Amino acid sequence: MKAVHFGAGNIGRGFVGLLLHDAGYDVVFSDVNPVLIDQLKAADRYTVHEVGEGGVDRVVTGFDAVNSAENEDAVVQEIATADVVTTAVGPNVLRFIAPVIAKGLAARSADAAPVAVMACENAIGATDTLRESIIENAGGDWATLQQRAVFANTAVDRIVPAQDASSGIDVTVEAFYEWAIERGPFAGNEPPITGAHFVDDLAPYIERKLFTVNTGHASTAYFGFLAGIDKISDAITDPNVGAKVRRVLEETSAYLVQTHGLDVATQDAYRETILTRFANPHLPDTVQRVGRQPLRKLSRHERFIGPAAAIAENGGSCDALIEAIGAALQFHIPEDEQSQEMADLLEELDAAQFTEQVTGLEPRHPLFDRVRDEVAAVKRP
Numbered sequence: 001m002k003a004v005h006f007g008a009g010n011i012g013r014g015f016v017g018l019l020l021h022d023a024g025y026d027v028v029f030s031d032v033n034p035v036l037i038d039q040l041k042a043a044d045r046y047t048v049h050e051v052g053e054g055g056v057d058r059v060v061t062g063f064d065a066v067n068s069a070e071n072e073d074a075v076v077q078e079i080a081t082a083d084v085v086t087t088a089v090g091p092n093v094l095r096f097i098a099p100v101i102a103k104g105l106a107a108r109s110a111d112a113a114p115v116a117v118m119a120c121e122n123a124i125g126a127t128d129t130l131r132e133s134i135i136e137n138a139g140g141d142w143a144t145l146q147q148r149a150v151f152a153n154t155a156v157d158r159i160v161p162a163q164d165a166s167s168g169i170d171v172t173v174e175a176f177y178e179w180a181i182e183r184g185p186f187a188g189n190e191p192p193i194t195g196a197h198f199v200d201d202l203a204p205y206i207e208r209k210l211f212t213v214n215t216g217h218a219s220t221a222y223f224g225f226l227a228g229i230d231k232i233s234d235a236i237t238d239p240n241v242g243a244k245v246r247r248v249l250e251e252t253s254a255y256l257v258q259t260h261g262l263d264v265a266t267q268d269a270y271r272e273t274i275l276t277r278f279a280n281p282h283l284p285d286t287v288q289r290v291g292r293q294p295l296r297k298l299s300r301h302e303r304f305i306g307p308a309a310a311i312a313e314n315g316g317s318c319d320a321l322i323e324a325i326g327a328a329l330q331f332h333i334p335e336d337e338q339s340q341e342m343a344d345l346l347e348e349l350d351a352a353q354f355t356e357q358v359t360g361l362e363p364r365h366p367l368f369d370r371v372r373d374e375v376a377a378v379k380r381p
């Protein structure tokens with residue numbers, strides 16, 4: 001069995017590539033980073049070091065690597081004979097790989113079994129987004145090509161920090177992982193990915209993950225940044241930061257329980273597990289990585305505005321989320337392009353314009369004025 005995986009970065013090597021390898025797939029990594037591709041091509045194995053309780057070393061073999069920027073044709077040919085195509089490139093990059101996947105589908109034999117396409121990004125409906133982009137690229141050929149692929153949304157969870165350059169292609173990760181995949185699109189022919197679980201309704205899984213793990217993680221990063229803390233495990237164990245993050249997660253937990261009918265005790269236990277994961281002292285994760293791309297994180301259906309808007313619509317309390325949004329607005333790291341762009345937008349736009357443009361909230365939305373007030377406060381330090 002063969003899998004083509006776009007994005008040989010942290011989660012690509014430390015999670016998706018590992019689980020596909022463990023399930024018996026030969027993985028072809030496709031990336032645009034020439035150094036990484038050369039390192040992967042030169043190696044016949046890499047090690048995933050799981051750190052913290054229960055962590056062991058896992059070895060990945062049987063992979064190949066192709067630079068999709070320099071050798072698109074080679075990637076197209078790999079997709080033509082693949083069983084699975086996965087991505088972990090970031091939600092904003094999906095539109096750049098869609099043309100290659102469209103060409104790969106066109107190169108498949110008409111009688112081959114459909115390839116399973118799954119975007120493994122932190123976003124709701126990331127595979128749907130990728131599919132829409134592939135449809136645009138396929139144009140009139142889509143009627144034929146659509147039979148050649150099955151598209152399934154997924155929720156992936158494993159904390160994989162930025163890696164030290166000295167570790168080469170080896171990856172340090174936490175021991176915990178979860179990969180939930182929509183079952184429906186496969187109509188009984190799910191790919192045999194043993195480490196994943198297939199679910200009838202992905203919505204509770206992706207929302208629970210994004211609005212607990214990622215809302216909590218980003219809150220830790222932004223409150224930690226304001227407190228002058230660099231490491232995520234130090235930030236979450238700071239009593240002041242930890243208390244604020246807890247309050248944020250109590251709000252999202254109440255939302256999740258109400259919206260998806262989750263069991264309260266189960267959600268409480270899930271939340272506690274996540275806070276313990278953030279506090280893993282062996283994981284070299286930073287507020288810089290976790291807070292990256294604040295404009296994406298402040299967008300309408302993302303980890304802050306998504307739950308806060310839903311809570312506000314139902315008349316609930318989202319004070320802690322509002323405070324986290326206020327902290328996010330102050331995240332400024334020179335290496336992070338979006339944090340610079342956010343600072344520029346805060347200069348250029350008035351508070352209402354910024355709120356509408358960045359968060360996608362309409363001025364009549366019940367959350368709008370509260371976010372606008374946070375923006376105004378940041379503009380007037």
Ligand SMILES: NC(=O)c1ccc[n+]([C@@H]2O[C@H](COP(=O)([O-])OP(=O)(O)OC[C@H]3O[C@@H](n4cnc5c(N)ncnc54)[C@H](O)[C@@H]3O)[C@@H](O)[C@H]2O)c1
Nearest residue numbers: 007008009010011031032033088089090091121122159160
């Ligand atoms: N790191 C984590 O803990 C984690 C966990 C779950 C989900 N995710 C999600 O996975 C995605 C990737 O995150 P990451 O932490 O691995 O980031 P990363 O930056 O380590 O990896 C992304 C990789 O994509 C490559 N890339 C960029 N443009 C490309 C293109 N056009 N074609 C092919 N490859 C391209 C980059 O060169 C890089 O190697 C994001 O959506 C993230 O939210 C990350």
Ligand SMILES: O=P(O)(O)OC[C@@H](O)[C@@H](O)[C@H](O)[C@H](O)CO
Nearest residue numbers: 122156157158159160214217290
């Ligand atoms: O990848 P992002 O930028 O959406 O979010 C940063 C982290 O919160 C994220 O990568 C987590 O480590 C991961 O989602 C854990 O499963």
